[in-house]
Amino acid sequence: MSQLPPLNGLRAFDVAGRCLNFRAAADELGVTQGAVAQHVRQLEAYLGTKLFERLPKGVALTSIGRRYHGTVATAFEALRTATDDLKPEPGKVLVSVTPTFAAKWLIPNLPDFSARHPEIDLRILATEKVSSFHGDGIDLAVRQGEPPFGAALEAHLLFRQEVIAVATPSLVEGQGLPVDAAVLAKLPKLHDTHDLWPEFLRLKDVEDKSGRGLRLSQTSLAVDAALFGQGVALVSRFLVAGDIAAKRLVQITPDTMPGKQDFYLLAASKTKHNAAINTAITWLLARAEE
Missing domain, CATH: 1.10.10.10 (Winged helix-like DNA-binding domain superfamily/Winged helix DNA-binding domain)
Structure with missing residues (x-):
């Protein structure tokens, strides 16, 4: 050389x-x-x-x-x-989340974090890929999975996955709530990459008669399509709790389906935490419980 x-x-x-x-x-x-x-x-x-x-x-x-x-x-x-x-930045926290979690839960809740902790620069890396704490420089990650996640990581349960069927009130207007099996069979279905409809309908012993339905690459897009009245979406309850409270969406049947993987907040071992990371962890857990 x-x-x-x-x-x-x-x-x-x-x-x-x-x-x-x-x-x-x-x-x-x-x-x-x-x-x-x-x-x-x-x-x-x-x-x-x-x-x-x-x-x-x-x-x-x-x-x-x-x-x-x-x-x-x-x-x-x-x-x-x-x-x-x-160089470590004491006031910076980089959190890796899926695009759906970012759009439907984290970003809507960020004003509360900013108001409580204006000194912390909370940055969001929205990606479907599994981020590396070392290679990508992230401090926290929210992912679906099942513990254990490895000795070098600490895991905190954020949300149990409870899947529900939601639609706009206008889509089921005149059908009565909860909808019966015949109505559910004919309602247009919104599909994402998790493809939960076959299992959900089997649990209810319903044969789908709605046709192919709209297929989307992310759950957040399925929720958006549901908000525009394009069909019924299957989604974790916590992701649409705000839309249900605001009556933009309704749960069309009381049946729920437990997911195979819950949502966890992952962090490196506590020895690598600074004050900003600890603050972000505390806020995320408290906000999720609320």
Whole structure:
């Protein structure tokens, strides 16, 4: 492998190329003007080419110097960014959640967190993939699953999965609530990737007569479609509790279906918690219980 150029020379060149003045570069670096000039000369000698034209007042980059400075400046910026990403931020908490959990529960509840804890920067990573505490730099995660989740993680139960069937009041207007089996069979069904309708209908001994139905990639989209009156959605009760309370949705049958996986708040071992993480954990658990 080729050796790197002298790093002091690269740093002096980076700042001097931005300032186009050795004295200003020296002030920024906290060294003497002579030291900046010497570092730049050493770099030019190493490269075998001139990087600056020395002028009576300041310096100017040569054509080669301009091209090289763009690359060097980008490299230093990448180093700064990588270093900043590694530095702990005491007031920052990054929580990984699914897009549905983010849209239907966490974001609607965030005003309460912001009002109570304005000093904490709670950031949301909404993704379906399993995030890594180490590789993705997350502090907390909300996921469906079954314990144990591993010795390096602590798990707190947030919600039991209780699946219910919901629709807009207008969709079942005149049918009476709860709807009977014949009405349920004919109502349009909204399907997501969990595909819970076959099991739900088997529990009720109902044969579906509604046709293919709308198929969506996320539960949050199924809830949105239900809110627009496009069919009946099967969803965990806590995700639509606000819509039911506001009478935007109604539970069309009292039957519920327990899910196979509950919702858990996951965190790294307590030895890696700071005050902001502990505050976020306490708030999430209290808010979920409410």
